[in-house]
Amino acid sequence: MTASTDGQVGDDAPLALQDPDYREAVIDLLGAIAYGEISAFERLAEDAKLAPSLEDKVAVASMAAREFGKVAGIHARIAELGADPFAAMAPFRGAIDRFHEHTAPSDWYEGLIKAYVGDALADDFYREIAAYLDATTRDLVVSSLEDSGHAAFVVDRVRAGIGADPRLGGRLALWGRRLMGEALTQAQRVAAERDALTALLAGGIDRPGLDLAAIGRMFARITERHAERMAELGLAH
């Protein structure tokens, strides 16, 4: 992969990346992922303050560090594609910042659920969209998805909390719905503003596409997995 000085991708690039619309869409996608990781880091570092013990704080801080650890590779790929990583992130700051403003956890449990459910929702979306990417970009996106065992920690803490105070379950179930609703609201806003990114799902040279029914099924799968996670946490959806 080479990028010439005018920001165009070289002739040795995969066929898909020679399509300027596709290249723009990939840069958008990577910019959104990178800013998502940076702001997840910030919010998790903030939520770590709510931890009831140093053990819990360290667990959340390591989730934060894990999110941040993904940023460098994504920035490097954006630069390889001839774009500036900070310029690529800029269009997504508004929507992602709004998501976090509208879902500021009011306590430790809300923070835990947001960390777990938010990260998993993003991973599900990336896993779905990876199928529509060229191989190199797909590998990068998929490699950032490995679960590092934090899920078990969150499930354990949330179940114990509900065990000690059953009313907590009702409040956290509502919280999970609110997280999902806010994520969809902001995703829709981004989709409406970023034509290249939306067109990505429609396919192109060398890449399969999705019709509206297939997009509907994709969102149904993501919603279904969210419901499964809420159930695993002991929360009615």
Next chain:
Amino acid sequence: MTASTDGQVGDDAPLALQDPDYREAVIDLLGAIAYGEISAFERLAEDAKLAPSLEDKVAVASMAAREFGKVAGIHARIAELGADPFAAMAPFRGAIDRFHEHTAPSDWYEGLIKAYVGDALADDFYREIAAYLDATTRDLVVSSLEDSGHAAFVVDRVRAGIGADPRLGGRLALWGRRLMGEALTQAQRVAAERDALTALLAGGIDRPGLDLAAIGRMFARITERHAERMAELGLAH
């Protein structure tokens, strides 16, 4: 290295670690370092909010993630020595938390200088004390010291800030002195409370020791390096 169930170090351990006072001192030292890294992470993540641009925020967040990245290896070593990492950190929380409470940055530049000067001071101290450790512990402590190029970023930003507003230099020079003073105050408090840690410097089986004059020279070297760094930042000491 093996640790039997009663928390004693096995016969195959280095001679020094069979000395219970030395082992206690090493666990103390590693506990202090680990909690220092965790709280550095927290404070840097907090200071990143003061960044004037997303580029600056990412630079400080990566300093935070770097600090946190050192914790797991130190915790693993504490566990190898038969101690609980969280119990090992507990005696140092008070002093380290007080250091941070008394040196909360009031703006971006104070945060930058604290990150740079504080990290470098800690590294200088660890480098000095490493000479009095068994080989395995020494390698672990030294490996956490590599400079990852953040110094250049801080020097660049602080010099540019002083260039734009020369009065900033005087304020930041005072701030650097305050950081050093507060670090010494808290270090002295720890030394007074933790006999095993203080005894470490006095030497023992297999390990050289320091007399009072040598301890004085050690602190003189640390202070000298602090002054060099302040000068490099364009700040009169």
